[in-house]
Amino acid sequence: xxxxxxxxxxxxxxxxxWVKKTxxxxxxxxxxxxxxxxxxxxxxxxxxxxxxxxxxxxxxxENVYVEYQNTVHYSNRSGVRATCPDCHVPKExxxxxxxxxxxxNEVLHKILGSIDTPEKFNAKRLELAKHEWERMKKTDSRxxxxxxxxxxxxxxxxxxxxxxxxxxxxxxxxxxxDCHKGIAHRLPEVNQSIGExxxxxxxxxxxxxxxxKKDAEAVK
Amino acid sequence: MKNxxxxxxxxxxAVFVASSLFVAPAIGAAxxxxxSLRGAEIQAPDTxxxxxxxxxxxxxxxxxxxxxxxxxxxxxxxxxxxxxKYNKCMDCHAWSRYKESGATKVSLTHFKTRDGQELSxxxxxxxxxxxxxxxxxxxxxxxxxxxxxxxxxR
Numbered sequence: 001x002x003x004x005x006x007x008x009x010x011x012x013x014x015x016x017x018w019v020k021k022t023x024x025x026x027x028x029x030x031x032x033x034x035x036x037x038x039x040x041x042x043x044x045x046x047x048x049x050x051x052x053x054x055x056x057x058x059x060x061x062e063n064v065y066v067e068y069q070n071t072v073h074y075s076n077r078s079g080v081r082a083t084c085p086d087c088h089v090p091k092e093x094x095x096x097x098x099x100x101x102x103x104x105n106e107v108l109h110k111i112l113g114s115i116d117t118p119e120k121f122n123a124k125r126l127e128l129a130k131h132e133w134e135r136m137k138k139t140d141s142r143x144x145x146x147x148x149x150x151x152x153x154x155x156x157x158x159x160x161x162x163x164x165x166x167x168x169x170x171x172x173x174x175x176x177x178d179c180h181k182g183i184a185h186r187l188p189e190v191n192q193s194i195g196e197x198x199x200x201x202x203x204x205x206x207x208x209x210x211x212x213k214k215d216a217e218a219v220k
Numbered sequence: 221m222k223n224x225x226x227x228x229x230x231x232x233x234a235v236f237v238a239s240s241l242f243v244a245p246a247i248g249a250a251x252x253x254x255x256s257l258r259g260a261e262i263q264a265p266d267t268x269x270x271x272x273x274x275x276x277x278x279x280x281x282x283x284x285x286x287x288x289x290x291x292x293x294x295x296x297x298x299x300x301x302x303x304x305k306y307n308k309c310m311d312c313h314a315w316s317r318y319k320e321s322g323a324t325k326v327s328l329t330h331f332k333t334r335d336g337q338e339l340s341x342x343x344x345x346x347x348x349x350x351x352x353x354x355x356x357x358x359x360x361x362x363x364x365x366x367x368x369x370x371x372x373x374r
Contacts, residue, residue: 071299159278161295164322182306189305192314194341198305204316 051083067185087143126188141176173211276355285369290352309349
């Protein structure tokens, strides 16, 4: 209360003077404009975070979307659907903005027609998948963990294989994407050393990256 | 319009386009009920059929009933694709992977080609695992039978 008695500080005084000069209505206008802009901005962000937006581009619809429709993240007993942005767009404000900026690259490649035929898509698929693997590895599969909290895994209910692998793997410092590649789409070529096929595909090292010691320490 | 016949054909065309716009959906609707050759209605199911293999629980390896039996798959295989680009089964069952995944390594017999040549990994004729290996569903036998496991394996 006694703050009122104090003379306004320099900054406040200048601000008051500015308000008097520009007129309060303009300030209110600016404020409302800001609100409107922020609203529109957020609406745009929301709009571009819908599945319908993603598959608005046939490049996204004809390959990855069709494949994803056969997976557990599209239809499952719980009726919870993971949509494209759930896995591909970070929820946190900062990383989300960065991902959205990167996505303008997709618009460029849309115009360039980089993946506008199945042939071109398949030729580029390995590269695109590697980007996503790297991104998820770097964030310790943050988007997966938004929905799946491994601290809440009930190993008593999980399948034999899941419970075994989760307990050993996660302790070693592995992350979801290390073991769960191809969870929503068909995989690109992977070199599994079966005869002469896929020798150009993802190498064993890329497909099952070794755990870095550093990561293992951080988990403990 | 200088040419009445052109006006006439233009009108005709417009009427044709307009009518096809209205009529086409009606035709589509009338023909949506597909019929079999014997005239029975064919209705695509709205929901996925109950797949008895869905929700198979993982279990310990299932005992074999006779020699040379391809072992039953003791775990779920929903979404395990085998394509020319990637063989999901081999991601766990390959000799280079089984230690990490805890899976049974593929049988050595799977490395032999049709001509008896030994390869260093599965031979093409064994590439499609689910040709021979299947998960077990808890389904009642369609007809009664007296099948018993081979003597040496009982």
